[in-house]
Amino acid sequence: MNKKIDLESPLQRVHLPIESANGLPNECYTERSAFDRDRELVFAPGWTCIGFGSDVPADWAVPVELMGLPLLITRDKNETVRVFHNVCSHRGMQLVTEAGRLGTGLIRCKYHSWAYDFEGNLRGTPMIGGVDQNEHKDFDPAVNGLREIPSALWMDNIFINLSSDAQPFDEFLAPLMQRWSKWVTPESLLELQPATTHGKMELSVNSNWKLAIENFLEAYHLPWVHPTLNSYSPLSEHYDIERGENFAGQGSSNYQSPAGANSTLSTWPAEQTRFAEYPVLYPNALFGLQADHFFTMTILPISETQSVERVQLMFLGEVATDDKYSEHRKSVLENWREVFLEDVFAVEGMQQGRRSPAYQGGVFSPVMDQHTLHFHRWVAKRLEPASDSE
Ligand code: FES
Ligand SMILES: [Fe+2]
Structure with a gap:
């Protein structure tokens, strides 16, 4: 970044090198005025997922x-x-x-x-x-x-652009589709359909929306928060997705398709079905792409300290719709529910901690927290016009 960093500005400290950067200040997570600013400056100018076509x-x-x-x-x-x-x-x-x-x-x-x-x-x-x-x-x-x-409908997700002046939706999506082009095409993704039963869940979390995003962006917490997941998909087999203009996240090289249905996307190379990716498309669309199913979690901010997480699963062909796969869909949904529920205490605990003046944005692991800082910088860039004028 060319602009000189004002070290006195808490928001600008996110732009320091990761070793000395601090995260977004507490106010960004605790103040009503910050919530309103998020709506106007972070959500409105881009593409926000508000729910599902189904x-x-x-x-x-x-x-x-x-x-x-x-x-x-x-x-x-x-x-x-x-x-x-x-x-x-x-x-x-x-x-x-x-x-x-x-x-x-x-x-x-x-x-x-x-x-x-x-x-x-x-x-x-x-x-x-x-x-x-x-x-x-x-x-x-x-x-x-x-x-x-x-608005735009993609993978049954309804995206809107409140300000009406964002880049076209296809352009917004293009960097992520480019990344996934080794496994899927826009056409092959159409093989996935929303599950007709056992396809949706909703969780309320007492936290600012950003903490739910930040938690999804990193695999660092896996050994302590998700011991079961970590036993078959350990941290050592997770990798960072390269950070794009509008997304970041993690992937696994040891995804194991649940038993019960063995079809995979037609374009997915057979030797790569162990790969799975979990990016966040900023600001609020979280995806899980696996060879055999897909999920979206959209984070809907309710207030500065409350959010709702809505999840929808998609499967291939009749696995999405037929009664004979009902138990399979249920077990996939319940597996994800377990993982997502395990995250709630962490996300809510970070919200509680942000009431403390002793915490000033925190620090980052130079290795494990790069995505979290990437997201903070992305948010800060959108907030800066407002903070400059204060
Ligand atoms: S008809 Fe809608 S407010 Fe009067
Ligand atoms: Fe987690």
Whole structure:
């Protein structure tokens, strides 16, 4: 980095060489104002995963929240998924409060019954011009539809770009796909489908979202936090994924496919099925790519000290859907649940520790914590315009 580092600025100390760097200051994990800044400066400008396409059947509208913002996901009869701000253009009523099917094809506000179609167009404004007058010469419905947010559906993950000015989604994804090109292609990934049963789980953690990310980025804690996993996939057989512009993570060279289904992705070389990778696509999409299944964990920040982790598994062909593989899906899901639950105390413990003024961002293992620092630098770069102006 060319800019001179201001050693008095806690945020800039992340840019020092790893041996002398400190991590993000406590305030980034404990303050409401930092949470709001994360939303505006870290999440809004990029691509954020807000949930799964399989949560939204055709002809449904599903309300979700991202960091306090009410959003609405719809899927029309042609299977097109869209994301809107979940607010009526009239008096600002939250439009949809419960997930459900919209048999009429219209999303109707419960306050004055204005109605929108699945493309967000305003289709009905009853009595806007007085009793029995559903139009008014000075009111143009065409400019008063729902506000759509750019979105993309990839591996059943719904990504949105709140600021509307991010790079195109395909460009955002390209570095990771490039890395994975030795195993998969965009086409072969389509062989994976969301599991129809035993495919989802959700965990609430009492921590800032960043700590869940940081924990996923490193394998250093494996011997102490995941003794079972470490017994068959030890730390010595984990490796660091090279750090990209917008991702980092770890891989295993000794992944063992669970018994019960033995198909693998068609493009995956047979001699490499022991490889598996666990990157974070910044800011909040965590992936597990294995030859026989895939998972996404999306970290949804709820407050500065609370997050929700939502996980979805995908399998190959009928392994994803057929009843005869139900037990297999269940055992894979339960294995991951065990691993992810083991991490909760660590993530929550780090949150507790950040209440201490004796901790000032901490220090890093120059070998084992490189990804954590990579993430801190990525976050700090996005926060710096705000911190400079303070
Ligand atoms: S607030 Fe929605 S119709 Fe009035
Ligand atoms: Fe872990």
